[in-house]
Amino acid sequence: xxxxxxxxxxxxxxxxxxxxxxxxxxxxxxxxxxxxxxxxxxxxxxxxxxxxxxxxxxxxxxxxxxxxxxxxxxxxxxxxxxxxxxxxxxxxxxxxxxxxxxxxxxxxxxxx
Amino acid sequence: xxxxxxxxxxxxxxxxxxxxxxxxxxxxxxxxxxxxxxxxxxxxxxxxxxxxxxxxxxxxxxxxxxxxxxxxxxxxxxxxxxxxxxxxxxxxxxxxxxxxxxxxxxxxxxxxxxx
Numbered sequence: 001x002x003x004x005x006x007x008x009x010x011x012x013x014x015x016x017x018x019x020x021x022x023x024x025x026x027x028x029x030x031x032x033x034x035x036x037x038x039x040x041x042x043x044x045x046x047x048x049x050x051x052x053x054x055x056x057x058x059x060x061x062x063x064x065x066x067x068x069x070x071x072x073x074x075x076x077x078x079x080x081x082x083x084x085x086x087x088x089x090x091x092x093x094x095x096x097x098x099x100x101x102x103x104x105x106x107x108x109x110x111x112x
Numbered sequence: 113x114x115x116x117x118x119x120x121x122x123x124x125x126x127x128x129x130x131x132x133x134x135x136x137x138x139x140x141x142x143x144x145x146x147x148x149x150x151x152x153x154x155x156x157x158x159x160x161x162x163x164x165x166x167x168x169x170x171x172x173x174x175x176x177x178x179x180x181x182x183x184x185x186x187x188x189x190x191x192x193x194x195x196x197x198x199x200x201x202x203x204x205x206x207x208x209x210x211x212x213x214x215x216x217x218x219x220x221x222x223x224x225x226x227x
Contacts, residue, residue, distance in 0.1 A: 001172075032214045043205060043218040044156065051214070089155060093216070098144060098209060100216055102155045 002027040004092050006103025013080050014111050021075045021106045023090035030092035033066060033073050034100070038087045047088075048075070077108075085110045114140050114210050118219035125196055126227055132192045133222045135162075135206030141186035142208035146216070147179075150203040162189040162206075196226040 003026040013019045025033075031052040036044035050057045050064045050073065057064050061080075066073040077084055090103040115138040125131050135145055143164045148156040160181055161169040168181035180192040189208075193200055203223050207216040 034215065041203075041221075041223075043220050046215060049215065093214065097161065098216075099146070099158060099161065100207070101158065104155045 002030055002092055002094060002099070002101040004090060004101050004103040006090050006106060008106060009104065010107045010109070012109040012111055015080055015082060017080055019075075019077045019080055019084070019108055021088055021090065021108075023073050023075075023092075023103050025071050025073070025092040025101075027092065027094060028071075029094045029096045030101075031095045032093040033064070034091050034093065035064060035075050036089045036091065036102075038089065038105075044089060080110045082110050082112065084108060114208075114213070114215075114217040116206065116208050116217045116219040118204075118206060118222050120222060121220060122223040122225075124225045124227065127197055128195055130192055130194045131196055131224060132190055133204055133206075133224075135189045135191070135208070135219050137187045137208045137210075137217075140208075140210040142189075142210070143186060145183060145189040145206055145208045147181065147189070147191050148205045148207070150205060150221075156205060159191075162191075193224065196224070198226045200224065201226045 006023045034049040037047045038044045063076040087105045091100045093100045117136045119134045145162040147159045150156045159174045162181045162183040164183045170176045183189040205221040206219045209216045
């Protein structure tokens with residue numbers, strides 16, 4: 001089955017600086033890669049996603065890159081703000097069965 | 113946008129009792145729904161795939177006789193935690209995907225506390 005690895009588990013970034021979270025996946029049948037932000041006690045919220053036929057996608061301060069050959073994908077947040085503090089999960093979804101497998105999460109702290 | 117609801121949002125029960133959690137897709141039909149469990153400070157772990165009109169598919173290590181799943185209609189899946197024990201205390205979240213869309217939408221979650 002799919003295995004998604006995510007690093008780092010914790011990340012502290014000065015406000016205004018950039019944050020990068022990296023993930024790898026194992027199943028070549030995965031073709032959709034969503035990123036979620038989860039605040040304490042709440043449901044995961046989709047912040048950006050990328051499909052396997054695309055290498056990069058950007059939405060304002062958030063960007064995601066995908067290297068299908070290496071099975072790597074990354075989340076980049078620029079000009080970080082205090083409200084970016086949360087837990088971020090990468091995930092991989094397979095075209096075979098629609099299952100979403102999550103990485104272990106990254107706790108992002110934005111320092112004032 | 114697609115909306116998924118869950119009920120109840122939280123429940124406290126005594127050890128040995130059963131608890132039913134409902135997951136509804138409010139504005140779309142879902143032939144497949146997914147159930148996840150999240151322990152504190154951990155990731156979401158997929159428990160099972162709920163299939164409308166047929167048996168659920170459980171992930172390795174998840175006891176199907178303990179976590180009963182019923183997907184009786186295209187908008188409702190239920191998860192029943194049978195004979196709940198304190199170690200079943202967790203945050204249970206469902207998700208569903210409208211047809212033709214890759215994005216899955218998550219319910220707000222149900223926090224279960226077993227005393």
